[in-house]
Amino acid sequence: MTVCIEQSVPDSQVVVENKNNHDTTDLIFDGHFVVPETAVANGDFDCPDVNAFGQTFRDYDVENERQKQVEECYRMNHVHQTYEYVKKMREEYKKLDKLEMSIWECCELLNEVVDESDPDLDEPQIEHLLQTAEAIRKDYPNEDWLHLTALIHDLGKVLLLPRFGELPQWAVVGDTHPLGCAFDESIVHHKYFKGNPDMNNPAYQTKNGIYREGCGLENVMISWGHDDYMYLVAKENGATLPEAGLFIIRYHSFYPLHRSGAYKHLMNEEDAENLKWLQIFNKYDLYSKSKSRVDVEKVKPYYLSLINKYFPEKLRW
Known part of the structure; x- marks a missing residue:
């Protein structure tokens, strides 16, 4: 997307009225929606102090059985996710020859899935999807595409189910990272990369690796998982979500x-624009994880209307 600039206003900024009727400085993009810059850091979302287990969010060091399971998932991920492996998985799953079904049918399938890489939640995934979507809907009532993006962002986790190949957890869930360049120290459980065969390839050991600075994330091989799979499903089935929505789906675990x-040095201008929305989305994705329940039947008609607006009735998976 490109920034729509008012000639008389510097730095591509305009003053708009936010949802609480306060003046705020935001950026306007050609997708015809506003990116609230201040919301990234200061928004109105009330972040809880503890997760569903009574611990701080994304604490990968606390000693309990759940954390041992999480760490083992990351160990397997870091050892087995290689550049060639990801290339192979993208080629295989881009065929979309596993099943035909609607978005809502896929949502219901997630009742069978629990993410073993998540240190904050052990509820079925549909609970998390609705918690995230409803939290965003409350704070951003006019951005219906963002509500739907929240609902579907984790649907790729159906890869864990037999009819989709029953992939192991390490190939479906957890944080994602680039292949083909050096593994950044910020990656969770970085120590386990020492067992990854890509560590033996000198071409992959520099900051840029096989890429050039500013090449754009779409040209970077990201570790395989539910993010990339759901992006492929949406893109190949002609979803009409804004590019920011597709970006969130593809990189929300990055x-x-x-x-x-x-890895910001690999981004292009469009990535930088879309990242603003991803950072807004991320706090809802993370901090809405709780034991609070959502009345599925009550909210279902609304989300069905959004699905009909942005997706075909049946999709290839």
Whole structure:
């Protein structure tokens, strides 16, 4: 996307009224929606202090059985996710020859899935999707594409189910990272990369690796998982979500980028614009994880209307 600039206003900025009727400085993009710059750091979302287990969020060091399971998932991920492996998986799953079904049917399938890489939640995934979507809907009532993006962002986790190949957890869930260049220290459980065969390839050991600075994330091989799979499903089935929505789906697990600022040198201008929305989305994705329940039948009609707006009735998976 390109920035729409008012000639009389410097730095591509304009003053708009936010949802609480306060003056705020935001950026306007050609997708015809506003990116609230201040919301990235200061927004109105009330972040809880502890997760569903009573611990701080994304604490990978606390000693308990859940954390041992999480760490083992990352160890397997870091050892087995190689450049060639990801290339092979992208080629295989881009065929979209596993099943035909609607978005809502896929949401219901997630009742069978629990993410073993998540240190904050052990509820079925549909609970998390609705918690995230409803939290965003409350704070951004006019951005219906963002509500839907929240609902579907984790649907790729159906890869864990038999009809989709029953991939191991390490090939579906957890934080993602680039292949083909040096593994940044900010990646969770970085120590386990020492067992990855790509460490023996000198071409992959520099900051840029096989890429050039500013090449754009779409040209970077990111570790395989539910993010990239759901992006492929949406893109190949002609979803009409804004590019920011597709970007969120594809990179919402790329924590080294949107939490630690790693790999920004590989981004292009469009990535930088979309990252603003991903950073807004991320706090809802992370901090809405709780034991609070959502009345599925009550909110279902609304989300079905959004699905009909942005997706075909049936999709190839």
